[in-house]
Amino acid sequence: NAGVTQTPKFQVLKTGQSMTLQCAQDMNHEYMSWYRQDPGMGLRLIHYSVGAGITDQGEVPNGYNVSRSTTEDFPLRLLSAAPSQTSVYFCASSYSWGDTGELFFGEGSRLTVL
Amino acid sequence: AQKITQTQPGMFVQEKEAVTLDCTYDTSDPSYGLFWYKQPSSGEMIFLIYQGSYDQQNATEGRYSLNFQKARKSANLVISASQLGDSAMYFCAMMCFMNYGGSQGNLIFGKGTKLSVKP
Numbered sequence: 001n002a003g004v005t006q007t008p009k010f011q012v013l014k015t016g017q018s019m020t021l022q023c024a025q026d027m028n029h030e031y032m033s034w035y036r037q038d039p040g041m042g043l044r045l046i047h048y049s050v051g052a053g054i055t056d057q058g059e060v061p062n063g064y065n066v067s068r069s070t071t072e073d074f075p076l077r078l079l080s081a082a083p084s085q086t087s088v089y090f091c092a093s094s095y096s097w098g099d100t101g102e103l104f105f106g107e108g109s110r111l112t113v114l
Numbered sequence: 115a116q117k118i119t120q121t122q123p124g125m126f127v128q129e130k131e132a133v134t135l136d137c138t139y140d141t142s143d144p145s146y147g148l149f150w151y152k153q154p155s156s157g158e159m160i161f162l163i164y165q166g167s168y169d170q171q172n173a174t175e176g177r178y179s180l181n182f183q184k185a186r187k188s189a190n191l192v193i194s195a196s197q198l199g200d201s202a203m204y205f206c207a208m209m210c211f212m213n214y215g216g217s218q219g220n221l222i223f224g225k226g227t228k229l230s231v232k233p
Contacts, residue, residue: 033220040123042205042223050219058220090159098211098219100147100166105159 002026006091006106013081013113021076021109023091029104031097032074036060036087037108043090049074050097081113116141118208118224126230127196134181135191135227137206145211148189149221150180153203162204165189193229201231 007022025032033048035058045058049068063085065077074093078085091106117140127133139148150162165173165180173180181190193200206224 031219035223040225042118042225043207043221044223045220048220059222088157092159098209100164100209102161103149103159103221108157 004091004093004104004106006089006109009107009109011109011111013078013111015082015113017081018077018079019081019111020078021089021091021111023074023076023106024072025074025091025093025104026072027093027095027104028071029093029095030071031095031099032068032091032093033058033103034064034066034074034076035090035092037090038087046076046089048097078111081111083113085111086113087111116143116146116208116210116222118206118222120206120224120227122227123225124228124230126232127193127200129198129231129233130195132192132194133196133229135193135204135206135229137189137191137224139187139189139206139208141208141210143210143212143218147209147211148180148182149207149209150178150189150191151205151207151223152200153205153226154199155202159205163191196231198231198233201229203228 004025034046035043047066049055089109119138146167148165152160163175177194179192203226207221
């Protein structure tokens with residue numbers, strides 16, 4: 001099983017450029033989410049989705065857009081990258097919103113904005 | 115607002131000894147869950163253990179146990195018989211299940227504790 005797959009694993013952008021971080025899961029999970037991890041800050045929730053067509057903001061949503069057109073995919077878009085968005089991004093999924101079981105994480109995507 | 119606090123940025127433990135990683139939480143939600151994740155230097159997030167707020171007994175998973183003290187709002191992770199492979203970042207996280215100020219249904223993470231196991 002592939003689990004949660006994130007692409008790309010590494011990306012370097014210039015300020016103002018746009019890009020999309022891809023996330024796909026093959027476990028038929030309803031809940032998907034994006035976190036960013038910064039040194040000394042832990043993981044902070046950016047956006048999440050409780051099912052296809054439904055998304056909501058997390059703790060740090062500014063500068064990011066998401067959509068969920070299928071159960072499998074949950075892309076994260078940076079419309080105009082800023083140096084403050086340099087971070088490691090994790091996509092995660094679980095069976096349902098509020099699931100007390102394991103939250104399955106992707107391997108992470110390291111983004112550098114110059 | 116819900117919050118997780120891990121006060122130990124870094125810790126050292128001798129191989130084969132036990133170690134306790136501290137975690138305190140703050141929520142007014144009566145229904146919540148507490149999680150611990152491990153992040154090795156390779157970067158992946160590994161689920162370790164879960165404790166529900168209504169669980170009567172402390173959760174255990176192999177060498178991991180969660181010392182849950184509800185009145186003190188603490189959920190410390192105890193690792194017994196430390197191994198070199200336990201060297202990693204450890205994150206405590208909380209999920210609230212009712213609508214008490216938002217964030218319900220999502221994991222909120224602490225800032226982590228870096229554990230180093232010495233041979």
